[in-house]
Structures are given as structure tokens and as C-alpha cells.
Amino acid sequence: VGESDHIRTGLSKEQLKQAYIDNLFYLLGRFLEVATPHDSYMAAAYTVRDRMLDRWIKTARTYKASQARTVCYLSAEFLLGPHLAKNLINLGIMEVSREAGAELGLDFEAILEQEEEPGLGNGGLGRLAACYLDSLATLQIPAIGYGIRYEFGIFDQLIEDGWQVEKSDVWLRDGNPWELPRPKLRFPVRFGGHTETFQDDGRVRVRWIPDLVVEGRAYDTPILGYGVSNANLLRLWSAHAPESFDFQAFNTGDYYGAVHAKVEAETISKVLYPNDEPQAGKELRLKQQYFFASCSLQDMIRLQLGAAGTLEGFHEKFVVQLNDTHPAIAVAELMRLLIDEHRMDWEPAWEITRRTFAFTNHTLLPEALETWTVALFGRLLPRLLEIVYEINRRFLDKVRMHFLGDEARIARMSLIDEGHGRRIRMAHLATVGSFAINGVAEMHSELVKSTILKDFHDLWPERFHNVTNGVTPRRFIIVSNPRLARLLTECCGDDGWVRDMDRLRSLEPLADDVGFHEDWRRMKTAAKRDLADWLRRRVGVNVDPETLFDVQVKRIHEYKRQHLNVLHIITLYERLKAEPNRDVAPRTFVFGGKAAPGYLMAKLIIKLINSVAEVINQDPQVNDRLRVVFMPDFNVKNAQHLYPAADLSEQISMAGKEASGTGNMKFAMNGALTIGTLDGANVEIREEVGDENFFLFGHTAEQLQRLQAEGYRPWEICNDRFELRSALDLIASGLFSHGDKELFRPLVENLLYQDPFMVLADYELYLDRQTEVSHAWRDPKHWNRMSILNVARMGKFSSDRSIRDYCERIWRVRPVPAEL
Numbered sequence: 001v002g003e004s005d006h007i008r009t010g011l012s013k014e015q016l017k018q019a020y021i022d023n024l025f026y027l028l029g030r031f032l033e034v035a036t037p038h039d040s041y042m043a044a045a046y047t048v049r050d051r052m053l054d055r056w057i058k059t060a061r062t063y064k065a066s067q068a069r070t071v072c073y074l075s076a077e078f079l080l081g082p083h084l085a086k087n088l089i090n091l092g093i094m095e096v097s098r099e100a101g102a103e104l105g106l107d108f109e110a111i112l113e114q115e116e117e118p119g120l121g122n123g124g125l126g127r128l129a130a131c132y133l134d135s136l137a138t139l140q141i142p143a144i145g146y147g148i149r150y151e152f153g154i155f156d157q158l159i160e161d162g163w164q165v166e167k168s169d170v171w172l173r174d175g176n177p178w179e180l181p182r183p184k185l186r187f188p189v190r191f192g193g194h195t196e197t198f199q200d201d202g203r204v205r206v207r208w209i210p211d212l213v214v215e216g217r218a219y220d221t222p223i224l225g226y227g228v229s230n231a232n233l234l235r236l237w238s239a240h241a242p243e244s245f246d247f248q249a250f251n252t253g254d255y256y257g258a259v260h261a262k263v264e265a266e267t268i269s270k271v272l273y274p275n276d277e278p279q280a281g282k283e284l285r286l287k288q289q290y291f292f293a294s295c296s297l298q299d300m301i302r303l304q305l306g307a308a309g310t311l312e313g314f315h316e317k318f319v320v321q322l323n324d325t326h327p328a329i330a331v332a333e334l335m336r337l338l339i340d341e342h343r344m345d346w347e348p349a350w351e352i353t354r355r356t357f358a359f360t361n362h363t364l365l366p367e368a369l370e371t372w373t374v375a376l377f378g379r380l381l382p383r384l385l386e387i388v389y390e391i392n393r394r395f396l397d398k399v400r401m402h403f404l405g406d407e408a409r410i411a412r413m414s415l416i417d418e419g420h421g422r423r424i425r426m427a428h429l430a431t432v433g434s435f436a437i438n439g440v441a442e443m444h445s446e447l448v449k450s451t452i453l454k455d456f457h458d459l460w461p462e463r464f465h466n467v468t469n470g471v472t473p474r475r476f477i478i479v480s481n482p483r484l485a486r487l488l489t490e491c492c493g494d495d496g497w498v499r500d501m502d503r504l505r506s507l508e509p510l511a512d513d514v515g516f517h518e519d520w521r522r523m524k525t526a527a528k529r530d531l532a533d534w535l536r537r538r539v540g541v542n543v544d545p546e547t548l549f550d551v552q553v554k555r556i557h558e559y560k561r562q563h564l565n566v567l568h569i570i571t572l573y574e575r576l577k578a579e580p581n582r583d584v585a586p587r588t589f590v591f592g593g594k595a596a597p598g599y600l601m602a603k604l605i606i607k608l609i610n611s612v613a614e615v616i617n618q619d620p621q622v623n624d625r626l627r628v629v630f631m632p633d634f635n636v637k638n639a640q641h642l643y644p645a646a647d648l649s650e651q652i653s654m655a656g657k658e659a660s661g662t663g664n665m666k667f668a669m670n671g672a673l674t675i676g677t678l679d680g681a682n683v684e685i686r687e688e689v690g691d692e693n694f695f696l697f698g699h700t701a702e703q704l705q706r707l708q709a710e711g712y713r714p715w716e717i718c719n720d721r722f723e724l725r726s727a728l729d730l731i732a733s734g735l736f737s738h739g740d741k742e743l744f745r746p747l748v749e750n751l752l753y754q755d756p757f758m759v760l761a762d763y764e765l766y767l768d769r770q771t772e773v774s775h776a777w778r779d780p781k782h783w784n785r786m787s788i789l790n791v792a793r794m795g796k797f798s799s800d801r802s803i804r805d806y807c808e809r810i811w812r813v814r815p816v817p818a819e820l
């Protein structure tokens with residue numbers, strides 16, 4: 001029976017309908033008439049999964065046969081988003097599935113809405129990992145994503161009385177049809193205890209006697225490429241107790257004792273840490289990091305021994321990308337496995353290790369650079385501490401030889417920060433153990449070399465690279481914005497742009513085509529209407545699709561400066577109150593984003609946004625021209641409603657703080673114009689789209705540094721900026737807090753007397769640029785021209801380009817097409 005006509009792999013409408021009915025029947029014990037929307041979703045998911053497994057098995061067979069060099073992407077976060085629509089697109093069966101669903105009387109949108117998104121990440125770093133998995137499969141690069149199967153992902157965000165309220169994310173409640181448990185694939189991971197040395201045929205070896213051993217079990221999720229047969233693997237580890245029930249304890253009536261080991265073990269993969277920059281430094285976090293690093297390396301060693309029977313050449317078979325410092329412990333763990341478990345000597349083990357790892361840094365914020373106290377690290381991972389000490393001893397010997405007598409440099413470069421209570425610098429461990437280090441945008445990579453890793457760049461300039469981030473056009477154009485996707489395919493003549501986005505340049509000549517402008521305006525307005533409907537249904541707020549949709553969605557953080565955006569809104573409000581007939585382009589401000597639960601200032605900013613919204617939206621004098629909305633629970637699923645509908649994308653971080661940003665790329669790819677600072681990837685977006693098609697404002701990173709060096713006194717800025725003074729006074733007056741002058745005092749005083757992220761310094765420049773935006777909006781022909789040129793010139797920011805860069809510059813891997 002040929003592939004195509006097999007009921008479980010065929011892609012024809014009839015085969016999909018039959019497969020759906022069969023899955024409803026045999027997997028869910030349901031039939032059409034009684035199936036609930038969730039049953040329908042599960043049956044649809046299994047129908048799609050079968051087609052993916054078919055490709056996955058053939059891919060695995062092809063990779064095995066070709067002994068292909070494999071990229072292993074180690075990340076504590078994978079923000080995948082809902083699977084169904086994305087997999088239908090990548091299989092090329094979205095349209096035929098819609099038809100099949102219609103003929104079966106199914107509500108396709110309702111089925112898609114059913115899916116609980118796997119929120120196994122916080123923000124940029126986790127979503128980037130997901131985009132990269134999509135591009136690795138689409139480019140047919142043999143790759144494995146390794147991470148943690150958190151039982152609870154990023155919290156669901158409710159807004160109650162304007163405040164963020166966190167609800168646990170029970171994403172596995174109704175089962176997950178996209179994963180395959182691999183109960184037999186399990187690895188032991190040790191914690192605590194002590195080490196002891198012993199003689200082993202004339203050599204001193206070390207054994208680690210742990211006082212806790214947990215078991216890592218694999219759960220596999222196929223990741224299918226777009227328009228190819230390759231399906232790669234995402235392997236997530238879940239923690240279990242080797243013995244999940246202690247019968248002896250039970251016999252003695254110690255019921256808690258009976259399940260203690262089980263509970264303690266499972267806690268390790270229980271929940272994602274919801275912090276998006278500041279390091280928690282919690283023991284459980286270190287346990288999580290070591291747990292998945294160890295399971296992943298043990299799995300690679302199993303594959304290597306299975307394929308080659310030796311660990312020689314391990315670094316030729318595998319290249320391991322460390323997604324920030326969260327998996328950096330892997331450097332020491334590979335040494336432990338090679339030396340202690342596979343009885344290799346230090347030197348050959350180190351040669352393999354340092355040729356295996358590459359490290360990506362995603363942030364310059366000092367509080368996000370992870371360090372662990374030697375005390376905690378040593379207590380939890382005694383053998384790893386010994387290995388870190390030895391790596392450090394040998395490394396510092398080299399540094400001493402290179403920089404004779406420069407003890408200050410030695411202290412700065414050491415893996416151990418001897419000050420601050422002796423802490424292990426994970427960024428240094430990752431850097432010393434890697435053959436390549438990269439930042440995530442040109443400006444950021446330069447700052448990595450000139451600031452946090454300067455000493456290492458002085459020592460190893462050849463190891464430092466830049467790979468500017470990218471996003472997958474499959475999810476962020478085709479799934480999110482099918483109208484735009486159709487228009488682009490029409491203009492380009494085929495869908496080649498989906499895998500080669502530079503082809504969108506062929507849109508440029510249409511930037512002055514009146515007819516095309518009409519198509520373009522219709523596409524954008526329809527997306528804005530969809531968002532308006534969605535916001536009415538979900539948030540209960542009415543917005544006018546004819547207004548300028550000004551959108552800022554990202555994690556809430558002071559360096560991202562959501563509060564600068566609010567100051568603009570308050571100033572507009574005051575201007576309109578003072579001069580009701582003032583010519584202000586009607587705007588709808590949309591905010592969204594989660595705050596780390598312990599980050600009080602970020603939570604206060606959410607409250608301020610909702611409080612300002614409450615006053616403005618109820619003010620009949622202005623609410624026809626100003627409307628403010630905070631969209632709750634910003635996640636991948638909800639974001640897909642926003643990117644197509646935005647006219648203006650707010651990328652207003654303090655210059656030098658946002659490593660790259662990726663939301664900026666998603667908005668510009670969907671035709672939004674960007675108002676932004678010279679920060680992260682904004683710099684490159686402006687270069688690509690043309691500075692005449694980008695609303696740049698603000699001080700540069702150098703200018704801000706100089707301002708700070710000269711002694712920055714934010715309160716003085718207010719003295720001769722009346723509107724700024726007035727906006728801050730209005731907040732302090734209690735207007736937005738029912739007269740309570742205390743509520744926002746911490747925020748107002750922070751801005752007036754510290755303002756660490758230079759909000760006041762950039763206020764006037766921002767407002768001036770925003771005035772220009774309003775003028776530009778008044779000229780739809782000009783606006784649409786800029787919008788079309790933005791999309792035409794965003795090819796560089798496809799994650800396919802990023803992955804090609806990694807393959808050529810760092811990983812040295814080549815595509816291995818899987819044959820169906």
C-alpha cells in the first residue's frame with residue numbers, strides 16, 4: 001500500500017476525514033454526533049500526528065544511516081505555542097483540512113481554540129528556541145532540542161482590579177497528544193552526598209556517593225519542517241523517583257515516607273521559574289539545570305556509543321548549543337561523564353568537551369548573569385565542584401602565562417568570584433568550555449565583547465561571533481496572518497518566500513502601486529477588525545479599527561520602558577483635555593505582558609496601565625480619540641491575534657539593554673511601522689527597511705552612558721519640561737488611583753530620583769517622534785508605502801537566516817534531506 005493512499009498517512013480530503021472519524025472512534029471512543037470540541041481537537045491532533053510520525057521515523061532512519069553530525073540545542077525553555085495549526089501548515093494540508101472539517105460539520109476555529117499552549121518558557125529566549133527548532137527542521141539540519149518537561153509552565157495571567165494575578169498553568173490537564181512518552185529511556189541523576197577517591201588499575205579515580213538519585217524520563221515531540229519530509233526531535237526530561245513507592249515505609253504506617261522520594265524527585269520538573277531576568281538563585285533552579293544537562297549528555301553518549309562504539313570523536317558527531325547560562329553546568333558534567341563513567345583521562349576529555357560546546361548570551365543585565373554560591377553548588381553537586389575547580393586551575397594557568405603578573409585580570413576571569421561570598425560565574429564556565437560564543441544582534445555582540453566578556457575576548461578574539469536573532473515566518477505570518485500570506489504568495493507568484501524571505505524584495509515595486517495599496521489596506525483593516533472582535537469578546541473593551549493601533553507587548557520590565565509609553569499617553573490625554581479640538585491622530589494603545597511574580601515595580605506598571613486605561617476610556621471628552629487596553633495573559637496563542645493588527649510597534653527600550661528583541665521582527669514582518677531606540681536588532685531592522693521607514697528616537701547607548709557618567713539628575717529634566725512634570729504630577733495626584741496618592745509614589749519617585757533606565761532623558765525625543773507618527777498616519781498613501789517596504793525588506797529576520805549563519809559560522813553541519 002503506497003504511502004499516499006494509506007489511511008494513516010494519506011493527505012487527501014477523504015483520507016483525512018476517515019482518519020479523523022477513526023481516531024474519534026478508536027482513540028477517544030466517540031462518534032461525530034456526541035463528540036465535544038475537545039474530543040474533536042484530540043481526534044484532529046492524532047490525525048495530524050500520524051502524518052508527522054511517518055516523516056519522523058523516516059527522518060530518524062535517514063539520519064542514522066548517514067551518521068549525520070547533529071546539533072543539540074540545550075535550553076531550559078521552549079515556548080512552542082499551539083501545535084495544531086502550525087503542523088497543518090508545515091504538512092501543507094491547512095486548506096484541505098478546513099474543507100474536510102467543513103464537510104464533517106466541524107467548527108475549525110473552535111477546534112484550534114481548544115488547544116492548551118505548552119507555555120514552557122518566559123519570553124524571548126524560550127520563543128527563540130522554538131523558532132530555531134522550526135527552522136532547523138525546515139532546513140533539514142539533523143538536530144535535537146533538549147529541555148525540561150515542566151508539569152506547570154508559565155503562569156496564566158489574570159487581571160483583577162488592574163492587578164496581575166498568577167494562576168498555575170495546568171497545561172497537561174487534558175493530556176498532550178503531541179508527545180510520546182519514552183518510559184524505557186531513563187537516566188539516573190545524582191545530588192548531594194560526597195565523593196571519594198579509589199585506585200583503579202594504578203590510577204586514582206573518583207566516585208560520587210550521592211544522597212539522592214532521581215530518574216530522568218524522556219518525552220518526545222516531533223518537530224516537522226515546512227514543505228519538507230524532515231521531522232526533528234524535541235526531547236524533554238521529566239523527573240521521577242526510581243522507586244515511586246516505598247512499601248516498607250507504608251508497612252510501618254509512614255504514608256508520607258512512602259511517597260516522600262516520589263514527591264521530592266518530581267519537584268525537580270514540576271514548574272518553570274517565571275523569572276525573565278533577575279536570577280532567583282534558588283537550589284531547585286540549580287537542580288533543574290543539572291538534571292536536564294545530565295540527562296541530555298547521557299542520551300548523547302548513548303547515541304554515540306550506539307553508533308560508533310567509542311567516545312572518540314564525540315565532538316564530531318555532536319555540537320551542543322548552550323542557550324544562555326542555564327545549561328552551562330553541562331560543560332563540567334560532560335567532563336564528569338567522560339572521566340568518571342567512561343574512564344577517560346583529563347586532557348582527552350577536555351579536548352572533546354571544549355570542541356563540543358558553543359554558548360549564546362542573551363542578556364547584559366548584571367542581575368541576569370547567573371552565579372551560584374560555592375556552598376550551595378558544593379553541597380548539591382560535590383563532584384561537579386571538584387571538576388569546576390580543576391577546569392579553573394588549568395584555565396588560570398593559561399591566563400597567567402598569557403597576561404604575566406596581571407593578578408587583577410586573573411581575579412576578574414576566574415570561574416570563581418572570590419568576593420561576594422565565593423560564587424561560581426556560570427557565564428565564565430560556559431565561555432571557557434566553548435569553542436564559540438555569540439550574542440544575538442550586532443550591537444549586543446559588540447557589547448558582549450566590550451563589557452561582560454571583554455577579558456575573554458582579549459584572550460580568544462577568534463571565538464566571538466554574532467548571530468542576529470530571527471523568527472519563523474511559518475507561525476508569525478502564515479498561521480497568524482493568512483490574508484497577508486496569500487497576498488505575498490500572489491505577489492511573488494509562489495510560496496517560495498516562506499523558505500527564502502529575501503524573495504519578498506519583489507514587493508518593493510508595488511510600494512507605489514495604488515491598487516496594491518488598496519489590497520494592503522484591506523488586509524490590515526480586516527486583521528484589526530478581527531483583533532477588535534477578539535478584544536471585545538476576551539477583555540470586554542471596544543476599540544475602533546479605524547484608529548492607529550499602537551502596540552507594546554513583551555515581558556514587563558523597567559528596561560523595556562512600558563512606563564515611558566504611559567507618560568506619552570498621559571501627555572496626549574492632558575493635551576486633549578486642555579485643547580479638545582487639538583489635531584491628534586485617534587489611537588488605540590494596546591499593552592500586554594507578564595511580570596515576574598516577585599518583581600513589584602513591574603506589577604505596579606501593569607496596575608498603572610490599567611488605571612490610566614480606566615480613566616481615559618471612561619472620559620467622554622477623549623475616548624473617541626484615545627483608548628487604552630491591557631490584554632491579559634500575553635502568550636504565543638494570544639500574540640498571534642496582535643502581530644497582524646498592529647500599525648505601530650513600540651520597541652522603546654533603553655539603548656544598550658535589549659539584547660535583540662524578536663517581537664520587533666514579528667511586527668515589522670506583518671507591516672507595522674516601528675518606533676524605537678538604537679538598541680538590539682532595532683538597529684539592523686532600520687538598516688534593512690531604510691531609516692525613512694523607521695521612527696527612530698532617543699539617546700544612543702554611548703550618550704546615555706556619558707549622561708550617567710556626568711551624574712544623571714532626572715528631577716532636573718522636569719524643571720524645564722512642563723508636560724513631563726505635569727504628567728508625573730498627575731500620576732502622583734491620585735487621578736488614576738481614586739485619589740490615593742501613595743499607590744504610584746514608588747514609581748514616580750523612582751523616575752524622579754533614580755530613573756535607572758533613563759526614561760525622563762528620552763521623554764521629549766519620544767514625544768516629538770510620536771507627533772511625527774501622528775502626522776504620517778494622516779497620510780495613508782505614505783503610511784502604506786512604508787508598511788509595504790517594511791515587509792519587503794524583512795527577509796534577513798527569518799530564523800532560517802539565523803540558522804544558516806549558525807550552520808556556516810559555528811556548527812559546521814549540512815542538511816540531510818529525509819526521503820519519504
Ligand SMILES: CCc1ccc([C@H](C)CC(=O)N[C@@H]2O[C@H](CO)[C@@H](O)[C@H](O)[C@H]2O)cc1
Pocket residue numbers: 122123124125126128275276277278279280324362363368370440469658659660661662680
Ligand atoms: C535566571 C533568570 C533568567 C531567565 C531568562 C533569561 C533570559 C536570557 C531572558 C531573555 O529571554 N532574554 C531575551 O532573549 C531574547 C532572545 O535572544 C532577546 O531577543 C531579548 O532581547 C532578550 O531580553 C535571563 C535570566
